Amino acid sequence: MFLVGLTGGIASGKSTVSSLLRELGCPVIDADVVARTVVEPQSPAYSLIVQHFGAEVLQENGEIDRKKLGHIIFANADKRRLLNSITHPEIHKAMFKQILLYFLKGYRYVILDVPLLFETRRLTRFLTHTVVVYCDPATQLSRLMQRDGLTQEEAGQRIAAQMPLNEKRGLASHVIDNSGSRDDTHRQVLRLHTKLEDSMEFLAVRAIAMATVAGLGGLLLYTVKLLVS
Ligand SMILES: CC(C)(COP(=O)(O)OP(=O)(O)OC[C@H]1O[C@@H](n2cnc3c(N)ncnc32)[C@H](O)[C@@H]1O)[C@@H](O)C(=O)NCCC(=O)NCCS
Numbered sequence: 001m002f003l004v005g006l007t008g009g010i011a012s013g014k015s016t017v018s019s020l021l022r023e024l025g026c027p028v029i030d031a032d033v034v035a036r037t038v039v040e041p042q043s044p045a046y047s048l049i050v051q052h053f054g055a056e057v058l059q060e061n062g063e064i065d066r067k068k069l070g071h072i073i074f075a076n077a078d079k080r081r082l083l084n085s086i087t088h089p090e091i092h093k094a095m096f097k098q099i100l101l102y103f104l105k106g107y108r109y110v111i112l113d114v115p116l117l118f119e120t121r122r123l124t125r126f127l128t129h130t131v132v133v134y135c136d137p138a139t140q141l142s143r144l145m146q147r148d149g150l151t152q153e154e155a156g157q158r159i160a161a162q163m164p165l166n167e168k169r170g171l172a173s174h175v176i177d178n179s180g181s182r183d184d185t186h187r188q189v190l191r192l193h194t195k196l197e198d199s200m201e202f203l204a205v206r207a208i209a210m211a212t213v214a215g216l217g218g219l220l221l222y223t224v225k226l227l228v229s
């Protein structure tokens with residue numbers, strides 16, 4: 001199995017692209033969804049968030065008030081780093097468990113939708129392909145303001161909390177330009193899908209896994225022979 005990293009900037013269209021890939025049958029692990037599960041009440045990350053950010057970031061039902069926490073961390077780089085240091089190890093652990101499940105089910109590849117892929121760099125060494133969903137800065141700003149009901153200043157703050165999209169574009173092995181229409185993006189996604197489906201990288205990984213199993217089997221047999229002789 002091989003891993004494909006899908007990333008981009010805030011509101012550049014990662015979810016739009018990953019939904020299209022899901023519709024085509026690709027397994028996708030969404031780090032934003034995982035990030036919500038690891039901060040559920042009673043989890044270790046939840047306790048640390050309450051300890052460091054106080055009960056004012058909780059809703060009445062005890063769950064994290066994501067809107068409030070977002071306002072705090074996007075306006076303050078130290079607080080953002082603190083939240084990242086609490087959540088990221090838990091997110092990565094949970095993602096690795098999901099990857100393992102897909103591996104055991106026999107999937108040839110898995111797509112990891114991770115907004116901060118190039119900022120944290122923790123996962124990049126495991127990836128065979130990296131895909132950046134790009135859109136031009138003006139489009140990104142207006143889509144973000146519209147979707148999340150943010151002022152220009154708030155949206156600008158959130159964009160500035162990430163590596164510039166142009167820089168991310170230069171690091172990717174594949175770019176999807178989502179500045180245009182949804183149909184245009186759809187066509188690019190179909191091309192990417194064909195590329196992934198035709199990819200043979202999984203064969204190399206499978207060969208290594210089989211060689212390791214065969215090697216271990218041989219070693220076991222040799223040990224048993226030694227013991228009984
Ligand atoms: C700040 C939080 C509470 C805001 O929650 P909310 O539901 O409003 O937004 P959501 O989680 O859907 O994130 C929306 C987008 O914001 C951006 N974003 C989220 N966290 C961060 C961060 N720490 N730094 C920079 N950008 C971020 C990403 O592009 C993401 O796709 C939440 O994003 C969070 O807990 N972030 C820390 C964990 C994290 O880094 N998640 C990103 C996936 S690795």
Ligand SMILES: Nc1ncnc2c1ncn2[C@@H]1O[C@H](COP(=O)(O)OP(=O)(O)OP(=O)(O)O)[C@@H](O)[C@H]1O
Nearest residue numbers: 009010011012013014015016143147178180181182
């Ligand atoms: N090609 C497009 N044309 C018009 N609107 C689009 C297009 N692509 C995405 N959008 C809209 O732009 C917004 C951002 O897209 P999307 O939610 O897919 O981005 P994202 O990268 O997943 O965001 P986040 O980083 O916040 O998770 C959404 O409201 C979406 O409906």
